[in-house]
Amino acid sequence: MNRNRIASRLFAATFGVLGAAVVGASAQAASIPESPDPIILAINEWTGQHVTTHIAGEILTRMGYKVEYVTASYTPQFAAIQAGDISAALEIWEGTGSGEIFDKAVASGQAEDLGDLGLKEHQSFWYPLYVKEMCPGLPDWHALNKCAELFATPETSPKGRLVDYPLEWEGHNQDRLDALGINFVAVPAGSEGAIVTEIKSAAARKAPILAMFWTPHWLLQEVPGEFVDLPAYDARCYTDASWGTNPDKTYDCDWNRGWIKKLAWAGLKDKWPAAHNMLLHLTIDNDTQIKLIHEIDAEGKPVEEATKAWVDANEAVWKPWIQ
Known part of the structure; x- marks a missing residue:
C-alpha cells in the first residue's frame, strides 16, 4: 500500500470520528429541551430562596427550557417533589430541622440529592x-x-x-x-x-x-x-432528653449550623438531563445572595429584574455549569 493511500485512509478515519463528534454535539444541543413539559421550581417563604431559584430559572430558560415557579410551603414540598409535582427545590436548610425529612425523601428513591448549594449559614x-x-x-x-x-x-x-x-x-x-x-x-x-x-x-x-x-x-x-x-x-x-443541660427536655441547645442543599424529583435526570446537569453545578455564595436580597427587599427591585441582571453580568460564572 503506498503512502498516499495510507494517508488518505487515515484522513478519512480521523474526519469520520471528528464529524461524528460534531454531529453528536449538535444533535445534543438541538435536543434541548428534551421534553416540552415545564420544569417546576419551588418558591419558599424567604427572599434568599427566591434569588437562588430565579437565577436557576433564568439560566434554564436561556438553555431553552420552559420554567414555571410554584409557591410551596416548606415541609409539604418534600412530598410534592417525590410525587414529581415539583421538579426541584433549590435551598433546603438542614438547620431548620429538615435533615431527616431530606434524607427520607432521598432514601425513598423518589428524590435526588443535588448536592451543596454553597451558602454558609x-x-x-x-x-x-x-x-x-x-x-x-x-x-x-x-x-x-x-x-x-x-x-x-x-x-x-x-x-x-x-x-x-x-x-x-x-x-x-x-x-x-x-x-x-x-x-x-x-x-x-x-x-x-x-x-x-x-x-x-x-x-x-x-x-x-x-x-x-x-x-x-x-x-x-x-x-x-x-x-x-x-x-x-x-x-x-x-431527640434525647437525657442529653444536655436539661435532663428532662429536648432542644436544650443551639440551632444546627448545617448544610444547605438542592433536592430534585428523581425523574429529573432522565426527563431533562442537561437541566439536571446544570442544577448539579449551580452554586451561590453568601456575598452574591446578600447583594441581591438587598436590591429586592431594600431597593424595591423585582426579583426577576435583579436576578436577570446578575445572569447577564456573570456569564463567566454560570456558563461552566451548563458545559
Whole structure:
C-alpha cells in the first residue's frame, strides 16, 4: 500500500470520528429541551430562596427550557417533589430541622440529592449591638433571664418576647426557650418581611429586641448585631432528653449550623438531563445572595429584574455549569 493511500485512509478515519463528534454535539444541543413539559421550581417563604431559584430559572430558560415557579410551603414540598409535582427545590436548610425529612425523601428513591448549594449559614437568637449595653452579660444566654422584663410586651409580661420565625418554618423555639429555662415567649412573625420590619423599627428607636434571625441576609449589614451564645448543637439534643443541660427536655441547645442543599424529583435526570446537569453545578455564595436580597427587599427591585441582571453580568460564572 503506498503512502498516499495510507494517508488518505487515515484522513478519512480521523474526519469520520471528528464529524461524528460534531454531529453528536449538535444533535445534543438541538435536543434541548428534551421534553416540552415545564420544569417546576419551588418558591419558599424567604427572599434568599427566591434569588437562588430565579437565577436557576433564568439560566434554564436561556438553555431553552420552559420554567414555571410554584409557591410551596416548606415541609409539604418534600412530598410534592417525590410525587414529581415539583421538579426541584433549590435551598433546603438542614438547620431548620429538615435533615431527616431530606434524607427520607432521598432514601425513598423518589428524590435526588443535588448536592451543596454553597451558602454558609448561621441562625439563632439575635439582637442589635446596642442591646448589649442594656443587658450586661450578653451574648451569654444566661444573661437573658436577668433582662427578661426589658424585652417584655403587654402580651408577654413579665416574660420577654422573642420575635420568632413564622409558624410554618417549624423552629421549635418555644421548646428551646423552655428547655433552657429562658423566661421568654416565642411570638411567631407572619413572614420574613415582618421580622425585618420589627428589627428596623426597634433599631430606629434604639429599643430592645430579641429575634430569631439568620445569615446570609443584608439586614445584618445595616443593623450590626450579635447572635446569642447558646449551648452548642448536638444531634442528640433534639431527640434525647437525657442529653444536655436539661435532663428532662429536648432542644436544650443551639440551632444546627448545617448544610444547605438542592433536592430534585428523581425523574429529573432522565426527563431533562442537561437541566439536571446544570442544577448539579449551580452554586451561590453568601456575598452574591446578600447583594441581591438587598436590591429586592431594600431597593424595591423585582426579583426577576435583579436576578436577570446578575445572569447577564456573570456569564463567566454560570456558563461552566451548563458545559
